[in-house]
Amino acid sequence: MSDLEKRRKRAVEYILENESLTSDLDDAAALKLNKWGSRLAASLADETSDMKHKKGLEHISERIRSLRRLMRNINRLGGRVNRLDEDAQRDRFELIVKYARELHGERFPKFSDEEKERILQRILKRRDNPVELVDALTVFIDDAAGDEED
Numbered sequence: 001m002s003d004l005e006k007r008r009k010r011a012v013e014y015i016l017e018n019e020s021l022t023s024d025l026d027d028a029a030a031l032k033l034n035k036w037g038s039r040l041a042a043s044l045a046d047e048t049s050d051m052k053h054k055k056g057l058e059h060i061s062e063r064i065r066s067l068r069r070l071m072r073n074i075n076r077l078g079g080r081v082n083r084l085d086e087d088a089q090r091d092r093f094e095l096i097v098k099y100a101r102e103l104h105g106e107r108f109p110k111f112s113d114e115e116k117e118r119i120l121q122r123i124l125k126r127r128d129n130p131v132e133l134v135d136a137l138t139v140f141i142d143d144a145a146g147d148e149e150d
Contacts, residue, residue, distance in 0.1 A: 003053035004045065007060065011041035014064050021071040024079020029130035033078070036138045037071045040103075040147075063103055070099035070141070078134045081127045093120045096137065104145040 001009075015021065015037040022030035044063050048056030077084075077092040084092065097116060101108040111119070119140060126132035141147075 003056065004049050006053060007048060007056050008042045008045040010057070011045040011060060011064060012038045014068065015041045015071070018068060020075075021068060022075050024075050025134065026079075026130050029078055029134045030075075032131055032134045033071060033074060033138070036134075037067060040067055043147075066099050066103040070096060070103055073099060074134060074137050078130050078137065081124070081133065089124065090117070090120065093123075096141075100141045100145065104141075104147075108141075108145045 016034060021037065022033050025033060041064060044060045044067070045056070048059050051059060073092055073095045077089065077096065080092075081089065093116065097111065101110070123133065123136040123140060126136050
């Protein structure tokens with residue numbers, strides 16, 4: 001197994017080993033979020049293909065932490081959306097946007113408060129279906145960052 005394959009495996013394990021990233025979601029929504037997070041973790045590892053193993057691990061560690069924070073907040077909004085008041089939903093969405101920007105850097109655009117509100121309201125239309133809600137959140141993040149699903 002090459003160093004890159006080891007980093008890919010480890011990055012995905014960082015996601016799959018942490019049950020708190022999906023603990024508020026039903027099984028189908030949790031699976032969707034885990035697949036999305038695993039894909040991103042593997043792509044973070046792929047960015048280190050020209051690095052030695054230790055340097056590559058160091059390079060992706062902060063971004064993996066951001067990915068985990070992002071997933072945890074998607075989990076909390078997705079699993080608790082119908083118990084949160086509007087301010088709590090906005091606060092959770094603010095954290096999702098914050099960690100998506102932390103993960104993707106300048107590729108992730110800055111949104112005005114009005115844009116965020118419009119996006120959140122569009123996403124919340126799927127509030128009664130956790131899988132669709134998680135899908136809407138992850139598609140929003142991928143689209144905003146210019147990522148395409150493999």
